[in-house]
Amino acid sequence: MGTISIEHGNNLYWLGRYTERVFTTLKALQETYDKMLDGGIGYQEYLGYFDLPDIYNDSKSFFRSFLFDKDNFSSVAYSLERAYDNGIVLREDISSGAFSFLQIAKDTLKGAKGSENTRFALLPLEDVLYGFWGCIADNIYDEETKNIIYCGKSTERLDLYLRMKYPYEEVHKEFERLCIRLGRVPKNTPYRYNTRFLSDLVEIIGEENEYDLKSGAAVASLERLFESA
Numbered sequence: 001m002g003t004i005s006i007e008h009g010n011n012l013y014w015l016g017r018y019t020e021r022v023f024t025t026l027k028a029l030q031e032t033y034d035k036m037l038d039g040g041i042g043y044q045e046y047l048g049y050f051d052l053p054d055i056y057n058d059s060k061s062f063f064r065s066f067l068f069d070k071d072n073f074s075s076v077a078y079s080l081e082r083a084y085d086n087g088i089v090l091r092e093d094i095s096s097g098a099f100s101f102l103q104i105a106k107d108t109l110k111g112a113k114g115s116e117n118t119r120f121a122l123l124p125l126e127d128v129l130y131g132f133w134g135c136i137a138d139n140i141y142d143e144e145t146k147n148i149i150y151c152g153k154s155t156e157r158l159d160l161y162l163r164m165k166y167p168y169e170e171v172h173k174e175f176e177r178l179c180i181r182l183g184r185v186p187k188n189t190p191y192r193y194n195t196r197f198l199s200d201l202v203e204i205i206g207e208e209n210e211y212d213l214k215s216g217a218a219v220a221s222l223e224r225l226f227e228s229a
Contacts, residue, residue, distance in 0.1 A: 003186075003188060003189055003190065004144055004145065004148065004189055004190075004191055005190065005191075006190050006191055008191075009148055009189070009190070009191030010191075011086050011089050011090050012086075012090065012093070012145060012148040012149050012152065013148050013149070013151060013152040013155075013191070013226070014082065014086050014152060015083060015086040015087060015090060015094070015149055015152065016148070016149040016150060016151065016152025016153040016154075016155075016156065017152040017153070017155060017156040018079045018080070018082040018083035018086065018156075019079075019083040019102075019129065019132060019133075019153070020152070020153040020154075020156040020157050021079040021083075021156050021160070022076055022079045022080045022083060022105070022129065023126070023129045024156070024157055024160045024161075025066070025074070025075075025076050025079065025160070026067075026076050026122070026125060026126065027126075028046065028160070028164060029046070029063065029066055029067065029076070030119075032045070032046045033063065033119070036059060042059060043056070043059050043062045043063070046066075047062075049163050049164045049165070050074060050163060052074065063118075064113075067109070067112070067113070067118070067122075068109070068112075068113045076109065077109060080102070080105055080106055080109060081106075083102055084102045084103070084106060087099045087102045093140065093142075093145055094135070094136060094139070094140060094149075095135055095139035095140070097135040097139060098132055098135035098136050098139060101128055101129070101131045101132035101135060102132060104128050104131075105125060105128045105129060105132070108121075108122070108124050108125045108128055109122075109125060112125070133153075136149060136150075143184070144185075144186055144189065147181055147184045147185065148185075148191060150181050151178065151181045151182060151185070151193075154174060154177050154178035154181055155178060155222065155225065157174050158171065158174045158175055158178055158222060159219060159222055159223070161174055162215050162218050162219045162222065163219060165215065168208045168211050168212070171205060171211065172205055172208075172211075175201065175205045179198075179202075182198065191226070192226075193225050193226055194224065194225060194226065194227050194228070197221040197222070197224045197225050197227065198221075198225060200217070200218075200221040201218055201221050201222060201225070204217060204218040204221070205218060
C-alpha cells in the first residue's frame with residue numbers, strides 16, 4: 001500500500017477510537033452498576049468524570065441512555081454507529097470478517113435493548129468486540145493501515161482512563177503502548193502525530209506526581225495529538 005492520505009488515515013484512526021470507546025464505555029458502565037448495587041456512589045460519579053449534567057430521572061433512565069440512545073454522544077450505541085460508519089468505508093481494508101463483527105455487535109446491542117435481562121443480553125458483546133480485534137490482527141497485512149487503527153484504539157483507551165482517573169499504573173502502561181505504536185508511524189505519511197503535544201504527555205504521564213496534578217492537561221494534549229504542527 002502507498003502513503004495513506006489524511007482522509008483515509010482519519011477513517012482508520014476513528015475506527016480504532018470508536019470501537020475502543022464502545023468496549024471501555026461498556027465496561028465502565030458495568031462497573032458503575034456494580035458499585036450502585038453494593039451501595040456505593042451512584043451514576044452521578046460517572047457523569048462527573050465527563051462534566052455531563054444530570055438530566056436523568058433515575059439510574060434506569062441513565063443506563064438506558066448511555067447504552068442505547070444513539071442521540072447521546074456518550075453512549076455505547078452512538079459510538080458503535082460511528083465505528084460501523086467507518087467500517088463501511090474501510091471494508092476492503094479491514095476484511096469482510098472484521099466488518100461482520102461490527103454488524104453482529106449492532107445486532108447484539110439492539111437485542112439487549114428489548115431484553116428483560118439487559119445485563120445478561122449484553123454479555124456476548126465483549127466477545128464480539130474481541131472477535132473484531134482478532135480479525136484486524138489476522139487479516140490486515142499492511143502494517144501502516146493496522147498501526148493507525150491501533151493508534152486510535154490506544155488513544156481512546158488512554159483518553160477514557162485519564163478522564164475516569166484510573167490508577168497511574170494502568171494509565172502509564174497504556175501510554176507506553178501508545179508510544180510504541182506512534183514510533184511505528186512512517187515518517188513520510190501525512191497522517192502523523194504532533195511532537196509538541198506528545199512531549200507534553202511524556203512530561204505529565206512520565207511521573208506519578210505530575211499525573212495526579214495534571215491529568216486534565218494530559219487529556220487536552222491527547223485531544224490535539226494528531227493536530228498539524
